[in-house]
Amino acid sequence: MKLLVVDDEGIVLESCRRVLEFEGYEVSLAKSADEALELIEKEDFLLLLMDLKMPVHDGIYLMRELKNRKKDVPIIVMSGYSTNETIAEADMMGANLFLPKPFTPDELLAAIREISKRRSAR
């Protein structure tokens, strides 16, 4: 199954694609929350990596939409500027992990591993 990365910044999307494809994951990329929603409507994803601060619709909106559409997908929130409040909000909206930017490939993979570990533990 595929992973979906959502970020308004191309360099972040490309970085994630590089690392994840190198590790053998299939990856889809979305430049906005709306684009991501379109993709999610079409197919199911194994995991969602998303930025919080995006123009037009932000990550919080995306998570709310997912909840509304009853899509139960594990979510890793990536953010370059995390406050306790934003973390708490993302947490509330169903984020499973918080990955502060910038991150190294190892940190990204560790986060994904952490999620799948939690998944299988359930």
Added chain:
Amino acid sequence: MQHSTRYRLIFSFLAVSFVAGGVSLFIGGYLLYNAVLMEANNQVRLALNAADDVYETHVKFVKVALSITTLGAGFRSSLSEKRTEDLLDRLDRMAQHAQMDFAGIVAADGANICRIGPKVFQDEKGQHENIIARYVISHKHEIAGTVVLSKAFISRENMELADRTQFYPFKGANQLMPDDDQQLACMAIGAGIPIFENRVNGELIGVLYGGIVLNQSTNIVDQAQKSFFFDDVQQEKTTPMASILFDRIRIATNIVDEKGNRAIGTEVPDEVKEQVVIQGKQWTTTQLYLNDRYISAYEPIEDILGRRVGMLSIAVLESNYSNVQKKFFLFFMLATFLGAMIAIVMGYFISYQIMKPIHRLMKASQEVSTGNLSPDIGPISRDKEIAILQTTFKDMVESMKRRRMESRSQIIQSEKQASVGRLAAGVAHEINNPLTGVLTYTHMLLRRTDFPDDVRADLQVIAESTERVRKIVKGLLDFSRQTKLDPEPTEINRLVEASIKLIENQALLKGVTVQFHQGETLPLITLDRSQIQSVLLNILINALDASKPSDTITVHTTPALSASDTGNRGVEIIISDTGCGIAPDNLNKIFDPFFSTKEVGKGTGLGLSVSLGIVKEHGGAIRVQSEMGKGTTFFVWLPMNMNIGETKNETIGR
């Protein structure tokens, strides 16, 4: 509206003097008024007595005149022989002498023998209307006094007299008529003398009668008035005035109306008639007549039959007496006014004395508000309250001075931190995305094994440098982050102990000893453990960085009150080292963001400014003491109950 205290004081004094003056004016005026009124009443009564005397004298005079006539030689014989010419001659002389209005002689059967005045028809029925004669005939002795005479009687006696006399209706004027039949009548004083056959006793042969009609008469009232000239100061208007009243009508008086005519025919109020004529009392009253108020006294006049038929009255202008009262009022007003003037002067002076130091203080506080923190408040007053005010003010200004010194640098500090914080947050956020790219691509390249070693070494440098950038940006973010506190009650000693544990290894490696003297009976402090721990760690690491091998870091904890004026309870954590110390020039810079003396790459210079932000957020404070070459001590004070709202505005990184 605001009044100055001075005017309020003066107004109070004025009010007091006015109240005092007013009360004494009122009471004094009231007492005096009563005294004057009593005096007036007494005088009026005295005058009434005098008038009564005059009246009685006239009655006696009429009687005496009649008696003398009867005693005249030949009178009796003339009467027995009915020599009317002679009798009339005698009567005329007598009447002229005594100014009688009527006089005459009747026989023992009441039949008229002769009378003065123009001759009129002879009538025999008239005898019954001659009250005087009838009285004397039936009682057989002389009589003198007041009589009510019907118009019919007067007309028969003397037509001329009847014409010029003003008659008034009166019940029972004619003895033959029923009492309730009103008949025109007048009032007179008269007398009757019985004449007997011989001087000792014997048959009644006639009655000599005569009298003066009181209606419109001026004699008695004017004589009475003359007798009132107590002293020559009195002027005409102030003289008491006498009146004779027939029933309730003034028939003779020297009260005059506005045209100067005697007020004849005027009536007194019902009340007076009720009290005097009907009840028979002496009566004093004040009444209005022609715009003037009079004090009037009345006494009843009885006629010879014992009926109260009229009144004798005296009236005095009330203003005679109220003048005294006016003078009194004037005097008191003057006194009150004088009192008020004294009150103003005194109030002004006293308030000046009281207000002087207060004005000084006012001026001083104005100076303080415009920035002069060394104002002159003058000598300390002897007044306890004002002295307290002055010393309190002095203390206040002193502490303001102290605080201003402290806060000036603090304000600069926190402003600097706030703006740097905002900048840092923006920059950090923008940098993080490209930094992710750099980190990812570098590490991906490093994973490849097909590069020569020198390329790999270069990639390694890129990776490490990027790592440093990441650390700096993270520091910036930590610094700017408006972190919400997650406070919980904490044992300070445990927290300090845990923090020390974390640096113990590093200290050991460097050969630095770390000592911890735990304070006892410390209160639990509510704080965000991880944040305070990062504060302690930063200070400890700074101390460690400043230390040489064999130096010592000593940590104390102790209960302490707040250093500021609030005196809040709390705990102080004292961290001292024996390291290199801080240069005096740097002492007020170390809390600035990015101030660091550490070599490039070792310190970001954010540690202490972040720490200060955290501690302030907790409502606490950090102080520092340092001596070059000897060491440095940091004092971290934390309140027992943090009051976040109090310090929120000073937090950094908005």
